[in-house]
Amino acid sequence: MEIRGVAAVVTGGGSGLGWETARMLGGLGAKVAVLDLDGAKAGAVAKEIGGIALACDVGSEAQAEFAMQEARAAHGPARILVNCAGLAPARRIVGREGPMPLAEFEAVIRVNLIGSFNLMRLAAAEMSGLDPLEDGERGVIVSTASAAAFEGQIGQAAYAASKAGVVGLTLPAARELARYGIRVLAVAPGLMATPLLLGMPQEVQRSLEQSVPFPNRFGQPAEFAALVRHMIENRMLNGTVVRLDGALRMAPR
Numbered sequence: 001m002e003i004r005g006v007a008a009v010v011t012g013g014g015s016g017l018g019w020e021t022a023r024m025l026g027g028l029g030a031k032v033a034v035l036d037l038d039g040a041k042a043g044a045v046a047k048e049i050g051g052i053a054l055a056c057d058v059g060s061e062a063q064a065e066f067a068m069q070e071a072r073a074a075h076g077p078a079r080i081l082v083n084c085a086g087l088a089p090a091r092r093i094v095g096r097e098g099p100m101p102l103a104e105f106e107a108v109i110r111v112n113l114i115g116s117f118n119l120m121r122l123a124a125a126e127m128s129g130l131d132p133l134e135d136g137e138r139g140v141i142v143s144t145a146s147a148a149a150f151e152g153q154i155g156q157a158a159y160a161a162s163k164a165g166v167v168g169l170t171l172p173a174a175r176e177l178a179r180y181g182i183r184v185l186a187v188a189p190g191l192m193a194t195p196l197l198l199g200m201p202q203e204v205q206r207s208l209e210q211s212v213p214f215p216n217r218f219g220q221p222a223e224f225a226a227l228v229r230h231m232i233e234n235r236m237l238n239g240t241v242v243r244l245d246g247a248l249r250m251a252p253r
């Protein structure tokens with residue numbers, strides 16, 4: 001799909017991978033709605049790229065419906081959705097204080113998995129009513145999984161389960177939405193240089209970088225955005241998850 005002039009929604013657009021994706025889409029002439037729990041961060045990004053900012057918890061049915069309505073009122077129905085909102089707290093299933101509180105597990109699933117599905121269902125409904133473009137294409141949905149979906153580390157039970165859910169959602173969604181010409185994809189990043197990792201102590205960062213075979217460094221948000229751009233532009237890509245990780249395969253800890 002050609003990006004210029006199209007309405008796009010980016011969740012988690014206030015920081016890291018989502019920020020860079022919103023910037024890429026804005027730079028290529030898309031009309032971008034930046035959704036984030038942190039309205040101030042979303043506002044700064046929207047200002048930079050001439051888009052609109054919407055404060056929204058992706059795990060909330062009502063907030064997501066409202067945000068999609070506002071985005072549609074400003075830009076028209078979206079043809080592009082990129083789900084980047086996510087959180088990655090580390091906690092063992094059985095820690096020093098006993099079993100992981102169920103609410104913590106639920107909170108991660110709610111944002112990373114339910115949040116991605118929540119926006120997917122709303123965007124897909126909107127896209128299905130649009131005029132078809134070349135090949136009958138109506139829309140593209142890209143979600144963010146993680147290498148942890150395949151090699152979750154100790155302490156990542158909730159995170160890895162949530163991202164495996166995003167992986168599992170991709171093919172059935174692509175199959176179901178094919179009749180509307182809507183493609184569904186996911187990116188599974190390894191270690192990316194975003195505030196999430198750059199907040200860690202230098203020694204920890206060095207040792208994490210050492211675990212990436214080639215290139216021996218963290219991925220850059222611009223490399224993530226470049227893959228998302230290719231996914232949007234290449235119509236044969238559908239129903240699959242692409243790892244973006246420099247051949248990293250994460251160890252148990």
Ligand SMILES: NC(=O)c1ccc[n+]([C@@H]2O[C@H](COP(=O)([O-])OP(=O)(O)OC[C@H]3O[C@@H](n4cnc5c(N)ncnc54)[C@H](O)[C@@H]3O)[C@@H](O)[C@H]2O)c1
Pocket residue numbers: 011012013014015016017018035036037038041056057058059084085086087088111112115144145146147188189190191192193194195196197
């Ligand atoms: N950085 C990495 O190494 C890495 C690796 C694999 C996967 N990922 C995934 O990539 C995505 C983006 O991560 P990032 O590194 O850019 O992190 P980040 O913390 O820089 O950005 C995440 C953004 O999501 C927003 N957010 C959190 N909860 C939300 C909610 N309930 N509703 C709406 N917005 C919410 C945050 O406010 C933040 O702006 C996440 O899904 C993360 O799991 C990151």
